[in-house]
Amino acid sequence: NAGVMQNPRHLVRRRGQEARLRCSPMKGHSHVYWYRQLPEEGLKFMVYLQKENIIDESGMPKERFSAEFPKEGPSILRIQQVVRGDSAAYFCASSQGTGLEEQYFGPGTRLTVT
Amino acid sequence: GQNIDQPTEMTATEGAIVQINCTYQTSGFNGLFWYQQHAGEAPTFLSYNVLDGLEEKGRFSSFLSRSKGYSYLLLKELQMKDSASYLCAVGDNAGNMLTFGGGTRLMVKP
Numbered sequence: 001n002a003g004v005m006q007n008p009r010h011l012v013r014r015r016g017q018e019a020r021l022r023c024s025p026m027k028g029h030s031h032v033y034w035y036r037q038l039p040e041e042g043l044k045f046m047v048y049l050q051k052e053n054i055i056d057e058s059g060m061p062k063e064r065f066s067a068e069f070p071k072e073g074p075s076i077l078r079i080q081q082v083v084r085g086d087s088a089a090y091f092c093a094s095s096q097g098t099g100l101e102e103q104y105f106g107p108g109t110r111l112t113v114t
Numbered sequence: 115g116q117n118i119d120q121p122t123e124m125t126a127t128e129g130a131i132v133q134i135n136c137t138y139q140t141s142g143f144n145g146l147f148w149y150q151q152h153a154g155e156a157p158t159f160l161s162y163n164v165l166d167g168l169e170e171k172g173r174f175s176s177f178l179s180r181s182k183g184y185s186y187l188l189l190k191e192l193q194m195k196d197s198a199s200y201l202c203a204v205g206d207n208a209g210n211m212l213t214f215g216g217g218t219r220l221m222v223k224p
Contacts, residue, residue, distance in 0.1 A: 004156075033211065033212075035212075035214075041216060042118075042201065042214040042215055042216040042217050043157070043201065043203075043212075043214040044214070045211040045212060045213065048210045048211060055210060056208070056210040056211060058211075059211070091156060091157070103159070103212070104159070105149075105156040105157045105158070106156055107155065107156045108155075108156055
């Protein structure tokens with residue numbers, strides 16, 4: 001049973017470009033969570049999605065950031081017009097149900113903005 | 115607001131016991147979680163406490179006191195591979211998210 005998959009694992013973007021991060025949850029999981037980890041800091045919740053629905057986006061910056069989890073395909077975290085401060089590791093987690101104890105994390109995407 | 119505090123770094127000796135403390139002040143509570151994260155890797159789930167008391171799982175144990183807003187992770191018979199960051203997190207009431215502390219970087223020395 002494959003775990004949570006994220007790609008790319010490393011992404012380099014110049015300021016002003018768009019970054020698109022993908023997350024494929026574990027098989028049978030329909031709940032996806034995105035977290036951001038800035039260098040030397042803890043994980044910060046960004047958004048919680050179920051298939052075709054955003055359930056909680058209280059941790060998402062108001063501008064430039066968006067997320068989706070379509071009926072088919074992976075969840076996408078999109079960052080438009082990236083800035084240096086967006087450089088971080090972005091982790092996706094998935095769960096089968098709503099129980100937080102069931103969250104499994106992917107390996108993360110490390111975004112570097114030059 | 116959400117406030118979760120844990121020491122930034124700890125050092126311990128191989129074979130010893132180490133206790134990593136976590137205190138929290140959060141607007142909601144739906145369980146206290148501990149994760150292990152090796153450098154450059156994904157966090158992996160260690161333990162979950164929702165009731166007061168001690169939960170033991172092999173070499174790792176976790177304790178919770180809800181009235182004191184306090185938890186600790188106890189690691190016994192330390193091994194070199196236990197060198198990692200240990201993240202304390204609190205679940206929100208809705209079950210939508212985990213709020214993490216800054217993590218404790220544990221270094222195990224021979």
